[in-house]
Amino acid sequence: MAGxxxxxxxxxxxxxxxxxxxxxxxxxxxxxxxxxxxYHLGWLDAEGRETLADGGKALRPTITLLAGEAxxxxxxxxxxxxxxxxLVHNFSLIHDDVMDGxxxxxxxxTVWALFGVGEAIVSGDALAALAYAVLLDxxxxxxxxxxxxxxxxxLRMIEGQSQDLAFESRVDVTExxxxxxxxxxxxxxxxxxxxxxxxxxxxxxxxxxxxRSYGRDVGVAxxxxxxxxxxxxxxxxxxxxxxxxxxxxxxxxxVVHALAAGGSDARELAEILSDGDTGDAGAVRALELLDRAxxxxxxxxxxxxxxxxxxxxxxxxxxxxxxxxxxxxxxSFAVGRNF
Amino acid sequence: MAGxxxxxxxxxxxxxxxxxxxxxxxxxxxxxxxxxxxYHLGWLDAEGRETLADGGKALRPTITLLAGEAxxxxxxxxxxxxxxxxLVHNFSLIHDDVMDGxxxxxxxxTVWALFGVGEAIVSGDALAALAYAVLLDxxxxxxxxxxxxxxxxxLRMIEGQSQDLAFESRVDVTExxxxxxxxxxxxxxxxxxxxxxxxxxxxxxxxxxxxRSYGRDVGVAxxxxxxxxxxxxxxxxxxxxxxxxxxxxxxxxxVVHALAAGGSDARELAEILSDGDTGDAGAVRALELLDRAxxxxxxxxxxxxxxxxxxxxxxxxxxxxxxxxxxxxxxSFAVGRNF
Numbered sequence: 296m297a298g299x300x301x302x303x304x305x306x307x308x309x310x311x312x313x314x315x316x317x318x319x320x321x322x323x324x325x326x327x328x329x330x331x332x333x334y335h336l337g338w339l340d341a342e343g344r345e346t347l348a349d350g351g352k353a354l355r356p357t358i359t360l361l362a363g364e365a366x367x368x369x370x371x372x373x374x375x376x377x378x379x380x381x382l383v384h385n386f387s388l389i390h391d392d393v394m395d396g397x398x399x400x401x402x403x404x405t406v407w408a409l410f411g412v413g414e415a416i417v418s419g420d421a422l423a424a425l426a427y428a429v430l431l432d433x434x435x436x437x438x439x440x441x442x443x444x445x446x447x448x449x450l451r452m453i454e455g456q457s458q459d460l461a462f463e464s465r466v467d468v469t470e471x472x473x474x475x476x477x478x479x480x481x482x483x484x485x486x487x488x489x490x491x492x493x494x495x496x497x498x499x500x501x502x503x504x505x506x507r508s509y510g511r512d513v514g515v516a517x518x519x520x521x522x523x524x525x526x527x528x529x530x531x532x533x534x535x536x537x538x539x540x541x542x543x544x545x546x547x548x549x550v551v552h553a554l555a556a557g558g559s560d561a562r563e564l565a566e567i568l569s570d571g572d573t574g575d576a577g578a579v580r581a582l583e584l585l586d587r588a589x590x591x592x593x594x595x596x597x598x599x600x601x602x603x604x605x606x607x608x609x610x611x612x613x614x615x616x617x618x619x620x621x622x623x624x625x626x627s628f629a630v631g632r633n634f
Numbered sequence: 635m636a637g638x639x640x641x642x643x644x645x646x647x648x649x650x651x652x653x654x655x656x657x658x659x660x661x662x663x664x665x666x667x668x669x670x671x672x673y674h675l676g677w678l679d680a681e682g683r684e685t686l687a688d689g690g691k692a693l694r695p696t697i698t699l700l701a702g703e704a705x706x707x708x709x710x711x712x713x714x715x716x717x718x719x720x721l722v723h724n725f726s727l728i729h730d731d732v733m734d735g736x737x738x739x740x741x742x743x744t745v746w747a748l749f750g751v752g753e754a755i756v757s758g759d760a761l762a763a764l765a766y767a768v769l770l771d772x773x774x775x776x777x778x779x780x781x782x783x784x785x786x787x788x789l790r791m792i793e794g795q796s797q798d799l800a801f802e803s804r805v806d807v808t809e810x811x812x813x814x815x816x817x818x819x820x821x822x823x824x825x826x827x828x829x830x831x832x833x834x835x836x837x838x839x840x841x842x843x844x845x846r847s848y849g850r851d852v853g854v855a856x857x858x859x860x861x862x863x864x865x866x867x868x869x870x871x872x873x874x875x876x877x878x879x880x881x882x883x884x885x886x887x888x889v890v891h892a893l894a895a896g897g898s899d900a901r902e903l904a905e906i907l908s909d910g911d912t913g914d915a916g917a918v919r920a921l922e923l924l925d926r927a928x929x930x931x932x933x934x935x936x937x938x939x940x941x942x943x944x945x946x947x948x949x950x951x952x953x954x955x956x957x958x959x960x961x962x963x964x965x966s967f968a969v970g971r972n973f
Contacts, residue, residue: 325793327800390759394752413733413799416755420729421792423759427766427785431778439770439778446766453760454664460752461666 303628305621306357309377312370313356316378320429324421331418335389335406349401354629355488356381358513361625362492362506364618365609366499375433376441376491382426383449384484389419391456423449433495441494448487455480462546466554466565473551474515481521482514489622505612512605513626519598520630522547523591527582538578544568548597549590556588598630642967644960645696648716651709652695655717659768663760670757674728674745688740693968694827695720697852700964701831701845703957704948705838714772715780715830718765722788723823725761728754730795762788772834780833787826794819801885805893805904812890813854820860821853828961844951851944852965858937859969861886862930866921877917883907887936888929895927937969 321332333339337350356377363373391397392405393415399405407415430442458476462468489510493503524533525540526549533539540547550568554561564584567577585591605626609619660671672678676689695716702712730736731744732754738744746754769781797815801807828849832842863872864879865888872878879886889907893900903923906916924930944965948958 323789325796327796328792387759390755394755412751416729416733417792417795417799420726420758420762421789421796423762424785424788424792427781428789431782431785436775436778439775439781442766442778442781443770446763446770449763450663450760450767453667453756453763456756457664457666460756 303621303624305361305625306352306354306628309357309360309370310353312360312374313353313377313381316374316429317381320378320382320425323425323428328418328421331406331410331414332385332422334409335385335418337401341404341409348403351385351401353381354625355384355485357625358485358488358510358622359492361618361622362489362498363496364492365506365614365622366493366496366502367615368496368498372497373492373495375429375438376495377488379426379430379441379445380484380488380491382422382429383445386419386422386426387452387456387484389415389422394456394460437495437497441491444487444490444494448483448490451479451483455483459545463544465546466568468546468551468554470548470551470555473546473548476546477515477518477548478511481518482511485514485517486510499613502612502614505608505614508608509605509622509626512601512608513629516598516601516605516626516630519548519594519601522549523594523598526550526585527591538582541568541578541581542573544573548594549585552590552593553585553588560584560587602626602630642960642963644700644964645691645693645967648696648699648709649692651699651713652692652716652720655713655768656720659717659721659764662764662767667757667760670745670749670753671724671761673748674724674757676740680743680748687742690724690740692720693964694723694824696964697824697827697849697961698831700957700961701828701837702835703831704845704953704961705832705835705841706954707835707837711836712831712834714768714777715834716827718769718780718784719823719827719830721761721765721768722784725758725765726791726795726823728758728761733795733799776834776836780830783826783829783833787822787829790818790822794822798884802883804885805907807885807890807893809887809890809894812885812887815885816854816857816887817850820857821850824853824856825849838952841951841953844947844953847947848944848961848965851940851947852968855937855940855944855965855969858887858933858940861888862933862937865889865924866930877921880907880917880920881912883912887933888924891929891932892924892927899923899926941965941969 317336321329324332330339330343334341337348338345340346340348359377359380360370360373364370388400389406392400393407393412397405398408406418426445427442430445431438455476459480462472462476486507487510489506490503493506522540525535525545526538526547528535530537536542541550553564564581567573567581570577573581606623609622656675660668660675663671669678669682673680676687677684679685679687698716698719699709699712703709727739728745731739732746732751736744737747745757765784766781769784770777794815798819801811801815825846826849828845829842832845861879864874864884865877865886867874869876875881880889892903903920906912906920909916912920945962948961
């Protein structure tokens with residue numbers, strides 16, 4: 296296994312395949328849309344010139360290719376799935392940035408901030424449609440099944456986003472509801488990434504199920520770590536305001552844990568998160584209350600538990616050893632931990 | 635054939651099938667999303683209570699069902715295509731209203747105006763994903779082909795919207811470019827509506843092609859009439875500001891015709907449409923210039939020509955007579971004319 300902080304070899308190995316597939320997909324768009332997509336993906340600068348900006352780690356498409364290898368297929372067979380998945384993930388990021396009013400992503404202006412809200416909506420819509428076009432161009436029955444998986448996962452992801460928004464105005468969100476929301480919002484698409492590789496690689500039902508489970512639990516672990524970063528992360532590292540999730544009244548894993556503990560601390564936290572505007576003093580006090588409830592450690596252990604469960608799902612299935620080990624490294628890397 | 639202004643029988647006949655299919659599709663969404671969708675589709679009021687608001691004429695799904703019958707299949711076989719098409723059409727309306735800042739549709743507040751921009755984006759995204767889920771649930775190879783047709787048509791529709799926006803800042807848009815934009819923006823989805831019925835109905839290649847052509851030309855004719863309404867329509871009838879398309883600097887069929895005529899009138903029109911803000915006086919003068927160029931009659935005859943071409947495509951193909959006659963009535967009704 297790779298040491299802490301090491302970028303898994305698999306990412307470097309699969310990146311060229313994903314990039315080539317994504318580029319040829321984006322070329323199918325009309326030039327103004329391709330330009331916006333190329334900017335968002337980090338290939339073009341604001342003026343449309345080639346650049347090498349950070350376009351994200353492409354974890355999801357790597358998972359798709361490794362899942363294909365795990366069921367014994369060459370990585371190439373899963374490329375349309377990897378590309379479709381990355382397109383759906385990026386359409387959701389472009390639209391999310393509009394909805395959240397986030398003006399910066401990966402240290403660059405977001406699409407809406409640079410090109411306007413209309414362009415952000417329409418280019419996101421184009422990437423979503425392109426995902427199906429890429430996947431359904433595969434002339435095998437597996438493509439039908441893969442596209443059905445993708446539409447189901449997209450619906451669950453959207454349901455998760457909708458739950459996430461609705462929970463902001465509630466202070467009685469349970470740990471179970473939070474888990475369901477994270478499973479939808481983040482787990483559905485990572486689960487789909489793994490399932491698409493297995494489906495396009497011609498995997499058997501039990502293999503597909505195991506990879507689907509792996510992705511779902513990796514997604515929950517990933518969301519839990521994201522919640523920790525959104526609560527205790529340094530603004531210089533995360534590029535987001537300090538305790539941003541608390542200020543937005545998000546019902547993250549640490550928050551629902553502290554609320555569930557009951558008592559006067561939980562009531563005080565609920566009051567802070569019910570205020571119209573949680574300022575600096577409120578955010579500092581909320582962090583104290585989370586620390587006192589042990590919510591940080593609880594969330595860390597929840598992430599570890601789901602990561603372990605993801606590994607167990609793979610270990611119990613009949614899958615190729617090397618890609619399974621790499622899927623383990625990807626998962627550990629994604630959640631920023633190495634066990 | 636039905637007399638002028640008569641609502642075609644086919645609409646009334648197919649509506650219950652479409653409505654039932656749409657309702658069962660929307661029930662697959664999480665309740666908050668289903669509520670927004672139900673409001674947009676005219677089933678629910680702002681408070682979520684059942685109502686009977688105008689949810690649109692559902693021309694496209696009727697075309698899908700009739701196209702299925704035209705290739706000899708029962709209308710039921712084409713229902714998933716009709717539902718998918720109507721979902722994509724409505725996702726695009728919800729997002730268009732955000733992009734255009736339109737606060738009213740069918741004499742009710744638009745989704746973004748009532749529920750907010752975030753809800754409008756996410757509910758539109760949900761309807762788009764739901765369209766594929768409905769179509770790909772059909773466990774026949776035709777579903778794969780139909781979904782590929784849908785993704786291609788959606789991409790062309792988006793390309794057309796992107797062209798439409800880009801053309802607003804140009805005064806050298808040619809008639810050919812305008813035709814291409816209308817073929818994309820409006821023709822692609824109506825063409826897809828007809829093709830989906832033929833594909834799901836198990837039609838032969840030549841039958842599918844004929845119905846695809848029919849839809850494309852109906853779409854262009856429909857757009858031409860829409861351009862006339864957006865230019866000369868009475869605000870009380872259209873629910874839009876008078877000469878709204880001119881004020882927005884849209885390069886509609888009448889405008890590109892008048893610009894192409896050249897001379898001092900064309901130059902004056904180009905100047906008016908280059909102004910940052912075209913006020914009442916500019917709009918009135920632009921209308922005079924369009925009238926003098928005969929652009930209204932030219933656009934009407936363009937619509938008639940495409941409508942006739944749509945009919946010819948059906949007449950030349952091997953298709954069932956009754957549904958073809960009904961497709962003719964639908965087309966005439968859609969463009970508000972009876973030949």
